Amino acid sequence: MAGSNFVDYVKIFARSGHGGAGSAHFRREKFVAFGGPDGGDGGRGGSIVLQGDSQYWTLIHLKYQRHQFAEDGEGGSGARSSGKDARDIVIPVPLGTVAKRVVENEQGETELVPVGEVTADGERLVLLKGGRGGLGNWHFKSATNQAPRYAQPGEEGDEGAFVLELxxxxxxxxxxxxxxxxxxxxxxVSAAKPKIANYAFTTLEPNLGIVECRDGKSFVMADIPGIIEGAHEGRGLGLRFLRHIERNSVLLFMVPADADDIRREYEILLGELTQYNPELLDKQRLLAVTKSDMLDEQLIAEMRTHLPEGIPALFISSVTGYNIPQLKDLLWEALHK
Known part of the structure; x- marks a missing residue:
């Protein structure tokens, strides 16, 4: 992955701003012998906020900006003047970003606590709220205490480490x-131009393409880097890319026609996904037997009897275009079931 611009995991440290202190000021003007309390409120501290941005597709911009510190709010002043609120730190992130806070449990072990996720353009997720500004002394004036000489301090901000996953x-x-x-x-099937070569792990990062169907309909397809047996334990590219599959509505399993045992390969793939996250079994699944351009109808009919049961299957060839239109229709139907 050296030199790649695709970054889907980053850890940052963030700190929100403290609230400004309220003022304990008293009105002092010529010809006003006993001016009352007129201390203003403090300003709010800056918050740390994630905001979805459809123009971003990676977290690489945070790889070199791992510290995000917001400013403190200004203190209040006389004449009931409130301090200025600090500016929020708004961090643009690609859609599909999940935020988790790093915390330490009672045993002293580090845990990741989910904070939320950003899935829509413009959607905001507050990681840390800025501290509230303190109230000025004019708020505390009463019939029995007409000259309060105290005001609230600003509320302290918060800080913590966060893991962002795409x-x-x-x-x-x-x-x-x-x-x-x-x-x-x-x-x-799309205008995407992923790297293609005849060796394992040609694809080292997910590639997205828009697939156009009949009548101007379209959907987004993701090429996830290859899985190997033991991927859920971190083998091969392992857990690095298995999480991307969690976001897909339909899973298209692809097994080449020259595989020793198509059913066995499908079961291994399904087993890796299940052990990583059993909820993936709830997704719609289809099977495409690739590289079928060298097969005749008789051989295809014979191979069908050995395919896994309970999953729609189609023999295709990306090189000759064999059954590619039918595959698009099948995927579109699965998406709208």
Missing amino acids: KVLADVGLVGFPNAGKSTLLSV
Whole structure:
């Protein structure tokens, strides 16, 4: 991954601003012998806020800005003048960003506590709220205390470490072993230009493409880097990219026609996803048998009897275009079930 611009995991340290102190000022003017309290309120401290931005697709800008500190609010002053609120620190993030706070439990171990996620353009997620400004002394004036000589201090801000993870947002996710033909399919059905070569782990980062169907309809397809057996334990590219599959509505499993056992490969892929997150079993699944251009109808009919049961399957070839239109229709129907 050296030199890659795709960053989907970053840890930052953030601190929100303190609220400004309220003022304990008294009115002092010529010809006003006993001016009452007129201390203004303090300003609010700056907050740390994540904001979804559809123009971003990676967290690389935070890789070099790991410290985010907001300013403190201004103190209040006389004539009931309130201090100025501090500016919030608004951090643009790509859609699909999940924020987790790093905390220490009773055993002294570090845990990640979910804070929220940003999935829409312009959506805001407050990581740390700025401290409230203190009240000036004029708030505390009463019939029995007409000259309060005290005001509230500003509320302290908050600080903490956060982990930001990006989970790619796509309608259809391509799931398969390295060299299953995922990148080739994406390059054929969309304008995406992923790297394609005849060796394992050609794809080192997710690629997105917009697939156009009939009648001007379209959906987003994601080419997820290849999975290997033991990926849920961190083998190969491991957990690095399994989380991207969580965001996809439909999973298209891809197994090449020249595989030793198509059913076995599908079961291994499904097992890796299940052990990573059992909820992935709830997603719609389809199977595409790739590189089928060398098969005749008789061989395809015979191979169908050995395919996994309970999952719609289609034999395709990205090189010749065999059954590619039918695959698009099948995916569109699955998305709208």
